[in-house]
Amino acid sequence: MHPLLEKLLSHTPVVTDGAWGTELTKRGLPPGEPPERWNLDRPEEVAAVAQGYVQAGSQVILTNTFGANRFRLADYGLAEELVTINRLGAKISLEAAGGKAYVFASLGPTGKMIFAGEISPVEVIEAYREQARVLAEAGVHGFVIETMSDVQEAQLALSGVKPLGLPVVVCMTFDTGPESDRTMMGVTPEEAAQILTESDADAVGANCGTGIERFFNVLERLKKGTNKPLWLKPNAGLPRIENGVAVYDAIPEDFAEKAVQLAYQGAAFIGGCCGTTPEFIRAINQRLGR
Amino acid sequence: MQEYQALYDAIVKGDAKSAREVTQKALEQKVDPMHLVTTYMIPAMAEVGRRFENNEYFVPELLLAARAMKSAMELIRPLLVATGAKPVARVVIGTVKGDLHDIGKNLVASMLEGGGFEVIDLGVNVPPEQFVKAAREKEAQIVAMSALLTTTMPGMKATIEALKQAGIRDKVKVLVGGAPVTQRFADEIGADGYSETAAGAVAVAKKVLGLN
Numbered sequence: 001m002h003p004l005l006e007k008l009l010s011h012t013p014v015v016t017d018g019a020w021g022t023e024l025t026k027r028g029l030p031p032g033e034p035p036e037r038w039n040l041d042r043p044e045e046v047a048a049v050a051q052g053y054v055q056a057g058s059q060v061i062l063t064n065t066f067g068a069n070r071f072r073l074a075d076y077g078l079a080e081e082l083v084t085i086n087r088l089g090a091k092i093s094l095e096a097a098g099g100k101a102y103v104f105a106s107l108g109p110t111g112k113m114i115f116a117g118e119i120s121p122v123e124v125i126e127a128y129r130e131q132a133r134v135l136a137e138a139g140v141h142g143f144v145i146e147t148m149s150d151v152q153e154a155q156l157a158l159s160g161v162k163p164l165g166l167p168v169v170v171c172m173t174f175d176t177g178p179e180s181d182r183t184m185m186g187v188t189p190e191e192a193a194q195i196l197t198e199s200d201a202d203a204v205g206a207n208c209g210t211g212i213e214r215f216f217n218v219l220e221r222l223k224k225g226t227n228k229p230l231w232l233k234p235n236a237g238l239p240r241i242e243n244g245v246a247v248y249d250a251i252p253e254d255f256a257e258k259a260v261q262l263a264y265q266g267a268a269f270i271g272g273c274c275g276t277t278p279e280f281i282r283a284i285n286q287r288l289g290r
Numbered sequence: 291m292q293e294y295q296a297l298y299d300a301i302v303k304g305d306a307k308s309a310r311e312v313t314q315k316a317l318e319q320k321v322d323p324m325h326l327v328t329t330y331m332i333p334a335m336a337e338v339g340r341r342f343e344n345n346e347y348f349v350p351e352l353l354l355a356a357r358a359m360k361s362a363m364e365l366i367r368p369l370l371v372a373t374g375a376k377p378v379a380r381v382v383i384g385t386v387k388g389d390l391h392d393i394g395k396n397l398v399a400s401m402l403e404g405g406g407f408e409v410i411d412l413g414v415n416v417p418p419e420q421f422v423k424a425a426r427e428k429e430a431q432i433v434a435m436s437a438l439l440t441t442t443m444p445g446m447k448a449t450i451e452a453l454k455q456a457g458i459r460d461k462v463k464v465l466v467g468g469a470p471v472t473q474r475f476a477d478e479i480g481a482d483g484y485s486e487t488a489a490g491a492v493a494v495a496k497k498v499l500g501l502n
Contacts, residue, residue: 031441032388032415075390113393115350177345184393186348239440241475246440 001229002167002202004141008059008102009229013263015288016233016271017053017061018280020106022246024049024064034076036068039088046089050096056278057285060269061101062144065089065135066108069127071119075111083134090138104142104169105135107157114152121156128160142167144231146207147273149173149184151192155199162200169231169269170196171205180214181221189218193225205231208273210238212250212258219265229268234259236275248275256283263288294321294330297362301334304354306361313362323369326362327406335359335404339489349397352488356400363403377408379499382424383434384412386445391438394468397488398434405492407432418445418452425453425462432495434465443470447479463498467491 001009008014024035027045038046046064053061067073068085078085086105093103110127112119132143143161145168148154154170161168172192176182181189189206196204204226206218212234222230236250259270259280272280294316300308316326338355341347347355381402385395392414399409410428412420416435425433433453437443446466453459463482466475476484483494 025441029441031444032439111391113353116353176348182345182348184349186345186350239470241440241443241470241472246470 004102005167005202005229009268012268013260013288014059014269015057015281015284015290016231016269017058018272018276018278019235019274020049020062020064020066022248022274023052023277025246034067034072034078035064036066036073036085036089037076037078039064039085039092040081043088043092047092047096050093052278053281054096054098054101056281057290058101058271058281060104060142060271061093061097062104062106063089063093063135063140064106065131066106066146069107069110069131071110071112071127072108082131086131086134087138090135090140094139102141103139104144105132105140107131107143107145107161108147109149109153114150114156121152124153124156125160128157129163132161132164136164136166140166142169142202144169144171146171146233147173151183151185151187151195154192154196158196158199158201167202169203169205170201171207171231171233173208174206174214174218175209179217180210181217189221190225193222193228197226197228201228203229203231203269205233205267205269207231207233208235211235212237212255212262215258215262216265219262219267223266230266231269232262232267233271233273235273236280239275246275250275252277252279252283255280256287259284260287294326297326297330298334298337301331301355301358301362302337304351304358306354306358309358309362310365313365317365317369323366323373324375326366327370331359331362332404332406335401336492338404339401339492342489343487349393352397353400356397356404359400359404378406378496378501379431380408380410380428381432381434381495382410382412382421382428382430383436384416384421385414385436385438386442386449387415387417388445389437389439389442390414391436391468394438394488395436398436398467398485398491401488401492402434402495405495407492407495418449421449422452422456422458426456426458430462431499432465433462434467434491434495436466437468437471440470443468443475446471446481450480463495465491465494465498
């Protein structure tokens with residue numbers, strides 16, 4: 001096991017952070033605006049989200065760099081800013097952590113389909129390596145490749161990032177099928193866990209999805225495919241739309257109860273995705289007696 | 291379903307090369323292009339849709355099937371145009387303003403084409419006025435909108451308002467879809483139809499037009 005993960009996991013579960021995108025929306029991020037742009041334009045708001053999680057007792061926080069790969073940034077005409085956006089993303093989280101939390105950089109999907117020929121495998125590897133190198137140089141402690149719907153893309157991302165020597169967590173989104181137990185591409189948790197373990201991920205897991213209830217089944221099945229530490233970040237259920245604004249109904253205490261149960265059942269890292277807030281993280285810590 | 295069953299099979303299996311070859315051969319033998327569409331291609335895409343609904347097929351299989359259908363359609367379309375055969379209806383489709391996600395929109399476009407519709411794809415990040423302009427110029431019967439982000443969904447309502455302003459709301463049916471979109475949301479904004487899945491979009495499109 002990577003020495004950093006070994007150190008972190010000497011006392012489990014490790015509590016990670018909650019959502020960034022939905023928190024930035026609350027702070028006024030306009031519809032359709034890429035959250036990463038705020039690393040440049042509104043760093044104080046991004047820092048406030050990071051600080052919220054550190055204060056709530058997150059032991060690992062992520063960075064506002066989910067969509068800061070060359071493909072996604074190009075969609076918004078921000079390709080030229082790739083280095084600056086990632087460097088600032090790392091800096092904001094590292095400063096907020098202030099040595100009290102580790103910072104794992106968030107790496108999201110390219111948004112392109114490999115099997116449809118929109119992008120070549122080599123381009124995928126290069127894009128993740130380019131982004132990860134900037135983040136590593138800026139001092140992040142690890143990487144989380146997250147919200148992936150294509151296992152092949154996740155594998156390629158991993159192979160681009162892994163040589164940098166930092167721990168790499170890879171998590172898929174299981175949101176398809178009546179049980180929400182498949183990726184969009186139809187891959188099961190067992191299959192994904194096995195493939196990612198063979199590709200030498202330091203930890204594997206699941207994030208986002210359709211609500212925390214579904215994660216019990218996903219967790220059991222991830223376990224069948226891997227003996228690596230498991231990382232789970234469920235979202236706060238699916239939102240209702242009220243006057244054009246997404247409203248999540250999940251209550252922090254209910255979420256925390258289930259999150260801690262997931263930890264007892266084997267999740268080494270636990271946190272939240274879309275719709276979760278520092279209150280959710282605080283509730284998890286309280287329930288763990290921390 | 292016998293002589294060109296191979297066309298049906300090729301589409302269901304997502305084999306674009308075979309689909310094209312069989313179509314080529316059939317056309318050389320003077321088979322009626324419309325016969326190929328209605329007897330093999332539309333049923334094949336319906337079967338693909340059924341498998342998708344039942345979680346036997348997932349996005350990759352759906353896209354490959356759509357691609358196979360397209361490769362056959364490329365040979366057939368010019369002939370259909372020449373004979374004056376009409377599509378079921380004309381659809382203008384796009385992902386709403388501020389939203390750059392195209393996977394779901396592309397799937398719906400493919401399924402509609404597979405269902406015999408003519409599809410005019412406006413791409414992503416489409417502002418209301420562009421939907422209106424295209425609907426008017428192309429004399430579309432359907433305007434279909436997609437959104438993946440909860441923050442861009444209001445663009446659907448804005449487009450419906452723009453269609454009203456332009457005085458063509460009663461000339462088109464509006465369909466909406468995308469991960470965060472629900473039937474309730476569709477009703478609230480005054481859309482005519484909603485489908486939870488790409489495969490279901492064909493049935494909804496026909497229903498709102500009063501076809502079956």
